[in-house]
Amino acid sequence: MSEQKPKDPLHGVTLEQIVSSLVEYYGWPVLGSRIDIRCFNLDPSVKSSLKFLRKTPWARKKVEKLYLVMKKEEGR
Template sequence: MGRGTLCDMQQHLINHPLNGIKLPDLVQTLVDCYGWDILAAQININCFKSNPSVASSVTFLRKTDWARHRLEAFYLYRFRQFPLPSEIQHALPPREREVDISQNDRPPAALTLDDPEFFDDPNTGWQPTPKDGMRARHTRKQVVGATVPQPDSVASSSGKKTDPWSKWRAKQNDD
């Protein structure tokens, strides 16, 4: 959806799959389908992990935009299985994205605790890889040219690699 007239934007919002769904109903629908454990593993928000309840989750989600956006994106792209957004649409919050509502007859994705966490953040990458022909897994894109420090060594100010755990390992070997 480009930036159009106010009438175009209102028409888009009327047809949006999240229009008319209240946050408590959204959370309850996802809990009924997946349970708290899978929601905690997929969305990785603390309100789904420690003493979860619909009321406490809704309170947190209303105060925290990023968490509500993750939940709404999970609802759209995993639960309802709408096609993934373009890079431009992905920069918008889920409620403002264009969604092809003609493809709303898919059943919810079957998820387990072993499935990877759902990512809906353009900074971490958005690369769907098909699995079982029905759903997409989301993995982080590797940034070209990025170097990742090795966990067992760290470069010091002199340029030499030093082991930050060397004193501890030496002490363990002495004992």
């Protein structure tokens, strides 16, 4: 039997991994300008961002979307 890859590109990736990767790739200032939310612009930290994103589905979707864009850029 052959194993199929999951269709969800975020499968197995934690929110903490996503935020940490985005910060490493873009840095807080660029991340805050791309997604204008306070936890990225005002005294940013991974911990405060995770707390906010876990409670705020619309913001989490934006972060996940930017993560997928970043992964595409890295693949070029």
